[in-house]
Amino acid sequence: MGQVSDAAIMDALRRQMTVVAARQVVAASNLANVNTPGYRAKEVGFDEALSSKLAAAAGMQTTNAKHLAGEPVGDVTLNETADLPSRRDGNNVQIDRELLSMARASGEFSAAQTALAAKFRLVRYALNDSR
Amino acid sequence: MPSPLRSAVNAAASALNAERARIEVAVSNLANIESTRGPDGQPYKRRDVVLQSNPVNSFDSVLGRASATGVKVAAVVEDQAAPRRRYEPSHPDADAEGYVALPNVDPAEEMVDMLSAARAYQANLTAIGLIRDMVSRALDLGK
Numbered sequence: 001m002g003q004v005s006d007a008a009i010m011d012a013l014r015r016q017m018t019v020v021a022a023r024q025v026v027a028a029s030n031l032a033n034v035n036t037p038g039y040r041a042k043e044v045g046f047d048e049a050l051s052s053k054l055a056a057a058a059g060m061q062t063t064n065a066k067h068l069a070g071e072p073v074g075d076v077t078l079n080e081t082a083d084l085p086s087r088r089d090g091n092n093v094q095i096d097r098e099l100l101s102m103a104r105a106s107g108e109f110s111a112a113q114t115a116l117a118a119k120f121r122l123v124r125y126a127l128n129d130s131r
Numbered sequence: 132m133p134s135p136l137r138s139a140v141n142a143a144a145s146a147l148n149a150e151r152a153r154i155e156v157a158v159s160n161l162a163n164i165e166s167t168r169g170p171d172g173q174p175y176k177r178r179d180v181v182l183q184s185n186p187v188n189s190f191d192s193v194l195g196r197a198s199a200t201g202v203k204v205a206a207v208v209e210d211q212a213a214p215r216r217r218y219e220p221s222h223p224d225a226d227a228e229g230y231v232a233l234p235n236v237d238p239a240e241e242m243v244d245m246l247s248a249a250r251a252y253q254a255n256l257t258a259i260g261l262i263r264d265m266v267s268r269a270l271d272l273g274k
Contacts, residue, residue: 017269021135024265028139028258029200032146034251035153036182036202095254102261113268120272 010119016112019044024105026078031098037089041081041098138199139262141187145201146255152204153180153248157241164236167224174224175234177210210235 023044033039086092125131156178166175183205186198212235220229 021265024262025135025139025142025199028262029142031251031254031258032142032149032202033182033184033200034146034254035150035247036184039184042200095250099254099257102258106261106265109265110268113272117272 006119006123010116013112013116013119017109017116020105020109020112024102024109027098027102027105030093031095031102034091034093034095034098037091039091039093040086041084041093042078043081043101045077045079135198136262136266138187140259142199142201143255143258143262145185145187145203147252149180149182149202149204150248150252150255152207153182154245154252156180156207157245157248160234160236161238161241163234164238166234167222167231174214174232175236176214177212177234177236179208179210180204181206181208 026042026044030039030041081092084092084094084097160177163175169175181204182202185201185203187201214232214235216230217233218229219225219231222231225231
């Protein structure tokens, strides 16, 4: 198994938290517009989330062995959610669906945060001479 | 607080405002269901809230980052439907034929409006709680 650096893992976790936060923002927007006529529900583009994860796996070009394989934060795009039945006023937001997606995002954020906090603890442990 | 999450809280807060406005308008419609005289001498006309989506953080959207879309009350309009008429010759506002023009308010419609606004208000409060959880988890990283 190839070696995975701490920096790469922390970067992936940070990326995960960014994407999840974006999902939370989009669900909150949908929920805010649950009674706005003609509003269409939006979601974070899956392709975008995936490609930014793949970019994280590939890393940036390094021309020196001492370079870190950092990469820019992938921008998140919004798409209209497909296949949702719309009401008579042209709005297709479903309260339960959005609340569920917010609860899920909150859980995923907690998971990534827990992992990242564990990583930070390890770093602190090393910095403090294993004390 | 990180900027995208703050804009999400702002969006939810704007929705709380808008839904409260809907409840207020529904309540005043119900309160005036028998008001035969308004300031202009005409029977009260049912009012309706027009909601419009409203990007809360345009700076983020300029940068192409995820930004929340809030909602605002675009206008409060009067329903121009004809007034209800009731035969009541003894009423001071009765016309020559003995009919009184009453506001065009339907109590069932107002109750449904109020219920849907109250549900949306609750949902947005829950959303703010979830976002707050996320922000405090993020702040825990600094401990």
